[in-house]
Structure formats: structure tokens, C-alpha cells
Amino acid sequence: MTRAKRTAGAATFAVVVLLTVAHAAGQLAAAPEGGVDGRGPVLAATRGDSTPGGASSGPGPAQALVASAAYPGLGQLLNDSEYKAALVGGVEAFLIARLVLEDRRTRHALRLYNETQDSRYYDEYSSSFDTRQTLIWWVVVAALYGIADAYVDAHLVSFDEIGPTSSEDWSVAPTRADGGLRIGLACRF
Numbered sequence: 001m002t003r004a005k006r007t008a009g010a011a012t013f014a015v016v017v018l019l020t021v022a023h024a025a026g027q028l029a030a031a032p033e034g035g036v037d038g039r040g041p042v043l044a045a046t047r048g049d050s051t052p053g054g055a056s057s058g059p060g061p062a063q064a065l066v067a068s069a070a071y072p073g074l075g076q077l078l079n080d081s082e083y084k085a086a087l088v089g090g091v092e093a094f095l096i097a098r099l100v101l102e103d104r105r106t107r108h109a110l111r112l113y114n115e116t117q118d119s120r121y122y123d124e125y126s127s128s129f130d131t132r133q134t135l136i137w138w139v140v141v142a143a144l145y146g147i148a149d150a151y152v153d154a155h156l157v158s159f160d161e162i163g164p165t166s167s168e169d170w171s172v173a174p175t176r177a178d179g180g181l182r183i184g185l186a187c188r189f
Contacts, residue, residue: 064154068147075150079157088146095142099135106132 059067059078068075073089076082109125112118175182 059154059157061151061154064150065147068150069143072143072146075146076153079150079153081153084149084153088142088149092139092142092146095135095139099132099139102128102132102135 059075064075064078067078068088071089072092073085073087076085076088106125106128109121109128113121113125173184175184
């Protein structure tokens with residue numbers, strides 16, 4: 001794959017990510033004035049599922065998406081997943097730091113090659129360039145994983161709250177029907 005194709009592919013991918021973030025931000029701004037509960041448009045559009053008492057149980061998916069896109073691990077932190085936030089933020093920070101170092105190495109090797117025309121520096125430049133391109137893709141993949149994870153976690157923030165709360169919600173009862181014995185299982189939602 002040529003350098004121009006890789007650059008065009010990376011630019012297209014970056015535009016798609018930016019449009020997704022802009023769309024989420026547009027959803028935040030499109031909330032009605034005063035919101036559903038009078039707390040304002042952003043909070044009304046981004047609050048999570050309400051608990052029976054009416055309190056918010058976490059950030060909304062759009063808020064988690066934008067937070068994770070703005071700063072690695074922030075969306076996970078808003079979803080109360082501290083360990084996951086540390087892992088996602090740490091991996092992204094490591095990859096970005098490696099990318100910056102590899103970019104410096106690439107530029108340095110290119111400058112030395114342009115000054116000396118020594119093939120040894122061109123080989124070093126070529127190797128560093130390939131490593132830098134690979135790191136760019138890994139940074140993008142890690143960022144998209146963090147964004148998607150924060151978005152899904154925000155949707156599932158109240159998932160543990162759903163389900164049977166007592167043994168009265170489940171029942172097993174034998175019944176007689178057509179001269180035989182049947183066992184029924186019932187679950188009340």
C-alpha cells in the first residue's frame with residue numbers, strides 16, 4: 001500500500017470518528033429547553049436511566065461517548081469503572097507516547113538522510129516510518145475501543161438493578177391436567 005493511500009485511509013477514518021463525536025454532541029445540544037425534568041438541556045439529554053426514586057443512576061451514553069473521546073478513560077470513569085478507566089487510559093497513553101517517540105525517530109532519520117544521502121539512514125527512516133504508521137492504527141483502535149466501551153457501559157449502567165428481587169418473583173407449581181401431572185415455571189416481571 002502506498003504512503004498516499006495509507007494517509008488517505010487514516011484521514012477518512014479520522015473524519016468518520018470526528019463526525020460520530022459531532023453527532024453525539026449535536027444530540028446533546030438538541031435537547032428541549034429546560035429538559036424533561038427542568039434540569040437544563042444537556043443534563044436532560046445525557047442523564048442515564050432513572051432509578052425508582054427518580055435519581056439518575058449514571059451518565060447517558062452520549063455523555064460517556066464524548067467524555068471518552070475527549071480524554072482517554074474519562075467515559076469509563078463516569079461509568080464508575082475505575083479499574084477499566086485506568087487500563088484504557090494507560091494503554092492509550094502508552095501508545096500515544098510510543099507514537100510521539102517513533103515520530104521523532106522518523107523525522108530525525110529523514111533529516112540525517114537528506115543531509116548525508118547515506119542509505120543507512122534511509123533504511124532507518126523506512127523502518128521507523130512503518131512502525132509509526134502501525135502505531136497510528138493501534139492508537140485509533142484503542143481510542144475507538146475506549147469510546148465504544150464507555151458508550152455500551154452507559155447503556156448498561158442499570159442492568160444489575162433489573163431482575164428478581166425476591167423469591168416471590170419466581171414460582172414453580174405442579175398442576176394436574178388431562179390425567180397427568182405438569183410442572184410450570186413462572187417469573188413475574
